[in-house]
Amino acid sequence: MEPKIGISKDNRQAVADQLAKLLADEFVLYTKTRNAHWNIEGPDFHSMHIFFEGQYQQLDELMDSVAERIRKIGHYAPGTLTQVLQLTHLTEQEQGKNDSLGFIKELLEDHESIIEFLRGNINPFAETYKDLGTSDYITGLMEKHEEMAWMLRAHFRQ
Template sequence: MEINIGISQGNRKAIADALSKVLADSYMLYLKTHNYHWNVTGELFHSLHEQFEEQYTELAEAVDEIAERIRALGYRAPGTFKEFKELTSVDEQQDEPDAMEMVRRLAEGNEQVMRTAREALQPANDAEDEATIDLLTERLKVHSKTAWMLRSHLE
């Protein structure tokens, strides 16, 4: 069935492609946050363990919303590690950082998701796609607050 939602096929494709990058970044940040939740140690263990759990839980819901928006636009949402690895801008490290390095890396990851989301705003704005604009605005709000809270640990 042809999609007729008031956004051209070309604009829907541009938005879906941009959202796919936001999805990949969000998923990779989810994975990193969950890893750090499991592996954090030290005197701040309890507070960071809890904070990281709140963050990865929020990210798990976000990736679902982003993927569903891509589907609503008529495109397949990427969903494999290979696709995410090709699309993401979030660095993946395989070492075992200390707690404050985890915090620093997660702050950087949230900032990267914000940069990717800002890039995705352009095609959404061009197409006057308010639903995507709203989704991206919410992501920017959440990641901005999360990055600030994480950076506050480092002061």
């Protein structure tokens, strides 16, 4: 049954298309953070293993909420790896040393990429597509990514 929530079918489709890209990015970032958790090496192994675990747990919740937002506006969330890889803006992790700063640098870049994507969609969702709910939702999501990025960035000295 089609939702009657005050947003046109075409606008809901446009929003869902952008949210599908976001969900794919969240899934790739989650996977890369899991990889860091599993494969970290070095003298800071234990603390970073725990740190990355906290980050991927947060991303798991974010990922689920994006999928649920897609469903709330009447669309299906992409749920296959093929779909994720077709939709994501992010790239696979480069093979290198499994040290904390290498993992952190790449994860930070991905968070910042997602933040820019979210920031670029806040106004279009509200103004162009008349979906204030999703605009508000991604504003909150952006703030969560900003906090996670800050936690990663804090590992680098200025």
